[in-house]
Amino acid sequence: MESSSLVDPHEKSNVLSFSSAESAYIFMAFVFIIVIATLWSITLLFSSTLSKIKRASSQPTLPPGPSPWPVLGCVPEMWRNRPAYKWVHRLMQQLDTDIACVRLGNTHVIAVSNPELAREFLKKHDAVFASRPLTMATRILSHGYITTGVVPWGEQWKKMRRILMSDVFSHSRVAWLLRKRTEEADNLVRFLYNQSLQSATIINGAAGVVNVRTATQQYSVGVMRRMMFDKRFFGKGRDDGGPGQEEEEHVGALFTMLLHVYAFCVSDYLPWLRWLDLDGHQKTVSEAMKVINKYQDPIVNDRIRLWRDGMRKEPEDLLDVFISLKDSDGNPLLSDEEVRAQVTADLRFISFTTGRRGCIGVGLGSNVTVMLLGRLVQGFTWSIPQGMEKIDLSEAKSLFKATPLYAHAKPRLNPCVYFSLLKSMS
Ligand code: HEM
Ligand SMILES: *[C@@H]1O[C@H](CO)[C@@H](O)[C@H](O)[C@H]1NC(C)=O
Numbered sequence: 001m002e003s004s005s006l007v008d009p010h011e012k013s014n015v016l017s018f019s020s021a022e023s024a025y026i027f028m029a030f031v032f033i034i035v036i037a038t039l040w041s042i043t044l045l046f047s048s049t050l051s052k053i054k055r056a057s058s059q060p061t062l063p064p065g066p067s068p069w070p071v072l073g074c075v076p077e078m079w080r081n082r083p084a085y086k087w088v089h090r091l092m093q094q095l096d097t098d099i100a101c102v103r104l105g106n107t108h109v110i111a112v113s114n115p116e117l118a119r120e121f122l123k124k125h126d127a128v129f130a131s132r133p134l135t136m137a138t139r140i141l142s143h144g145y146i147t148t149g150v151v152p153w154g155e156q157w158k159k160m161r162r163i164l165m166s167d168v169f170s171h172s173r174v175a176w177l178l179r180k181r182t183e184e185a186d187n188l189v190r191f192l193y194n195q196s197l198q199s200a201t202i203i204n205g206a207a208g209v210v211n212v213r214t215a216t217q218q219y220s221v222g223v224m225r226r227m228m229f230d231k232r233f234f235g236k237g238r239d240d241g242g243p244g245q246e247e248e249e250h251v252g253a254l255f256t257m258l259l260h261v262y263a264f265c266v267s268d269y270l271p272w273l274r275w276l277d278l279d280g281h282q283k284t285v286s287e288a289m290k291v292i293n294k295y296q297d298p299i300v301n302d303r304i305r306l307w308r309d310g311m312r313k314e315p316e317d318l319l320d321v322f323i324s325l326k327d328s329d330g331n332p333l334l335s336d337e338e339v340r341a342q343v344t345a346d347l348r349f350i351s352f353t354t355g356r357r358g359c360i361g362v363g364l365g366s367n368v369t370v371m372l373l374g375r376l377v378q379g380f381t382w383s384i385p386q387g388m389e390k391i392d393l394s395e396a397k398s399l400f401k402a403t404p405l406y407a408h409a410k411p412r413l414n415p416c417v418y419f420s421l422l423k424s425m426s
């Protein structure tokens with residue numbers, strides 16, 4: 001107050017009034033600033049939350065699909081609507097979408113039904129999708145993931161893929177195996193010729209009717225068997241070039257295996273149910289693998305011994321190639337177990353794909369397939385069997401047609417051509 005006594009009251013009051021006006025002003029400014037600041041921070045907070053929400057929503061959402069149960073996901077629906085791939089396909093048609101997400105257990109299964117999108121997964125983003133899931137069937141098939149085909153991305157896959165690409169299925173190697181493939185193609189024609197003449201193959205009263213499924217499956221595996229083991233038959237075979245009981249069992253097991261690789265298997269998504277083997281896949285796959293090993297392992301083991309004892313020095317088939325591969329220090333590239341496993345992985349037949357997990361056997365596979373079609377068309381005139389209205393194209397609950405293709409085969413070349421094949425076989 002001393003200072004105020006020095007101040008003229010008017011002035012003082014002025015000052016006071018000024019100062020009170022000022023303080024009111026300052027106060028108001030303060031309030032204003034606080035309000036603004038509060039508003040600002042609220043806005044900031046709000047907008048950051050908003051942008052967070054926005055970011056979350058601009059982060060691509062999962063593709064549409066059925067709402068999953070807790071823990072189980074959509075496994076109950078999948079189970080009720082087997083086969084699962086048909087259910088997923090129907091679902092996508094209902095949702096009118098080319099991409100869908102079905103949660104099975106903890107796994108988001110993304111299904112794609114359009115070639116453009118499929119190419120994005122397999123080619124454009126193949127680095128992202130270069131791995132393969134761990135499943136019951138693939139673990140058994142790959143002897144614990146030491147092969148190439150179904151193996152998760154990693155050092156083992158890189159090693160095996162590199163070896164197959166550069167050392168095993170090169171251009172020159174495919175050419176080297178031509179003679180073996182030709183022998184099997186001759187064999188196929190011989191078998192079909194025999195059937196086309198046999199009255200024993202009468203179906204619906206027509207002679208010369210051929211089960212094309214059996215013939216082509218046996219040819220496909222026969223070619224691989226010949227290239228891999230330089231062997232036509234595991235047992236005695238048949239005089240007409242057809243499969244013996246051993247070959248039928250071997251081919252049956254391979255196709256069983258093929259149908260179960262990446263088939264929807266409940267315990268792949270709910271591992272705690274594995275002991276129940278609800279769909280029976282584990283039993284089926286283990287038994288098929290036993291059959292395959294029963295025929296192949298003795299051959300592989302004997303051959304490994306031949307090389308070890310120095311009884312063989314030059315590769316004569318793919319098995320020899322696998323066994324004799326050496327690294328730069330002269331050590332074997334593949335272990336015995338890797339040889340045994342790889343021999344099975346390569347006896348696989350479906351459509352080729354693309355990208356870094358694409359089929360390494362495209363050249364060989366199409367060569368074998370084109371040769372098959374060539375021989376079928378060159379050697380025979382094909383028609384619908386007498387008394388059959390049309391070919392039944394309906395699907396089975398698998399990748400196969402519901403019924404095998406039966407067709408009438410009429411030889412169209414000079415008989416001496418077929419006889420020359422008979423002679424070269426004996
Ligand atoms: C018509 C014959 C063939 C078809 C239709 C075919 C089809 C396929 C398909 C669809 C894949 C991709 C599998 C995946 O995405 O995981 C594949 C991979 C593979 N194929 Fe073939 N294949 C055929 C013949 C062959 C042959 C003759 C060989 C070897 C001798 C072979 C060796 C492989 C290998 C090693 C892979 C695994 C590649 C990898 O995962 O890195 N295929 N094949
Ligand atoms: C298959 O491979 C052989 C040897 O490399 C080649 O001479 C032949 O033309 C090929 N055939 C087809 C149909 O690609």
Ligand SMILES: *[C@@H]1O[C@H](CO)[C@@H](O)[C@H](O)[C@H]1NC(C)=O
Pocket residue numbers: 193194197238239240422
């Ligand atoms: C056809 O095969 C049978 C054995 O399955 C044989 O007895 C018969 O001689 C063969 N016929 C011809 C024409 O090759």
